[in-house]
Amino acid sequence: MQGKKVTIFGGSGLVGRRIVQRLARAGAQIRVGVRDVDQALFLRTMGVVGQVTPIPVNICNYDSVRAACEETDIVINLVGILFEKGSQRFDRIHLRGAENVAKACALHKVHRLIHMSALGANLHSHSRYAKTKGQGEEAVKKIFPDVTILRPSVIFGPEDRFFNYFAQIAVLSPFLPLIGGGKTKFQPVYVGDVADAVIAILKNTETTGKTYELGGPTVYTLTQIMEFITTTIQRKKIFVSLPFFVSKILGYFLQILPHPPLTADQVELMKKDSVVSNKAWTFKDLGIQPKDVQAIVPEYLKSYRPHF
Numbered sequence: 001m002q003g004k005k006v007t008i009f010g011g012s013g014l015v016g017r018r019i020v021q022r023l024a025r026a027g028a029q030i031r032v033g034v035r036d037v038d039q040a041l042f043l044r045t046m047g048v049v050g051q052v053t054p055i056p057v058n059i060c061n062y063d064s065v066r067a068a069c070e071e072t073d074i075v076i077n078l079v080g081i082l083f084e085k086g087s088q089r090f091d092r093i094h095l096r097g098a099e100n101v102a103k104a105c106a107l108h109k110v111h112r113l114i115h116m117s118a119l120g121a122n123l124h125s126h127s128r129y130a131k132t133k134g135q136g137e138e139a140v141k142k143i144f145p146d147v148t149i150l151r152p153s154v155i156f157g158p159e160d161r162f163f164n165y166f167a168q169i170a171v172l173s174p175f176l177p178l179i180g181g182g183k184t185k186f187q188p189v190y191v192g193d194v195a196d197a198v199i200a201i202l203k204n205t206e207t208t209g210k211t212y213e214l215g216g217p218t219v220y221t222l223t224q225i226m227e228f229i230t231t232t233i234q235r236k237k238i239f240v241s242l243p244f245f246v247s248k249i250l251g252y253f254l255q256i257l258p259h260p261p262l263t264a265d266q267v268e269l270m271k272k273d274s275v276v277s278n279k280a281w282t283f284k285d286l287g288i289q290p291k292d293v294q295a296i297v298p299e300y301l302k303s304y305r306p307h308f
Contacts, residue, residue: 001026001202007068009011009033009059009101010078014159018195019076019127021046026199033057033068055144059097062089062104076114077101082129083255084160088306094132095139102143108237112208113147114198115140119187119213119274127269137211148201149211150194154273156165156293157191158300163293164230165261167304176230176237179247179262182223185273187215193283200286213280216290222270230299233304244271245286 001023011020011032023030033056034040039053059079060063069075081093098115105113121133131147140147154162170176194214201207220228223239230237242250244267251264276282283290 001028001199004028004073005031006073006074006076007031007033007072008076008078009057009065009068010080010116011076012043012054013078014155014161014191015114015194016078016209017043017046018157018191019078019198020052022195022199023117024051028074031068031072033059033065046079059100060092062100065100066107066150067106069101069108069110070110072110074112074114075101075105075110076116076198078116079117080116080133083260083266084128085258090128090132091135094129094136097138097144098136102140102147105144112142112202113140114201115147115149117149117151117211119151119153119215119276120269120272125269125272127267127272128265128273143279146208148207148209150197150201151211151280152189152194152214153187153216153276154189154192155194156188160191162188163225163229163297163301167233167301168239169261170230170233170235171304174238175240176226177240177247178223178226178239179267180222180244181241182221182226182239184221184222185219185275186225187219188200188225188293189214189216190293190296193288193290196288197283197286200288204286208285210281212284212286213276214290215274215276215282217292219275220293228293228297229301232301233291234306235304288297 006028012034020043030052037054043052057068081088117133117137117215122130123134125131158232248267251259251262251267254260255263
């Protein structure tokens with residue numbers, strides 16, 4: 001990676017900052033496309049002076065994306081949203097934005113393109129999130145056939161919005177909701193392992209044109225995850241089983257909030273398990289042994305324990 005020029009879209013988030021850190025250590029020259037440069041200035045400290053440069057980019061504006069991809073060897077698109085607000089719509093970000101990146105890569109003859117999707121991406125899904133993720137994959141493959149696609153399950157790490165979110169609810173409420181009865185299965189994947197997968201892919205040209213499904217070593221139901229969280233933070237809670245139709249009604253009301261804890265589309269998404277399929281390319285094919293939830297999460301959930 002020494003001397004390679006890399007452009008990362010969405011590089012200041014949970015996954016992006018780990019990738020930036022690894023690429024900087026490997027000697028790459030990194031351009032990070034973000035919406036708010038001021039909030040991404042911390043990335044500069046991950047490399048030597050001038051090695052990591054945050055730049056303003058609107059992924060929905062092709063000219064903005066095209067300019068960010070000029071004179072670049074590698075492009076990594078990590079941009080995605082979990083809920084819609086204002087102009088941030090699933091189709092604009094997951095489909096149009098992804099198309100813009102792929103077109104810019106094709107125009108500039110970029111050597112490698114890595115596109116972040118998600119487990120559950122499906123053209124025929126009733127979830128708009130999953131459907132647009134699937135549409136984005138198809139659009140990118142048509143424009144840039146050598147793209148490598150990553151489909152992670154729920155990603156966990158110190159700043160995650162999954163384990164931290166439910167731990168916060170457990171601190172504030174005597175009840176914890178089990179959407180759909182808590183039967184949905186997840187295969188949580190450690191953010192550091194996802195970042196390592198990106199580096200492994202870039203080092204191996206045989207990974208071009210492939211789709212990798214990334215999940216941790218253990219499959220958990222939502223109920224098991226809730227039990228793990230409450231045990232870890234040493235807080236006994238009452239689990240309330242909510243059928244999907246009740247959860248969806250609740251989601252319709254909650255999604256009007258600035259940062260909704262639940263949306264109707266997320267409930268729809270949870271009707272399908274988020275686990276790696278049997279025939280998929282996985283961490284094993286990249287020579288990576290993923291870390292388990294229980295080896296990482298307890299350390300950063302300690303702050304949610306009672307202080308007495």
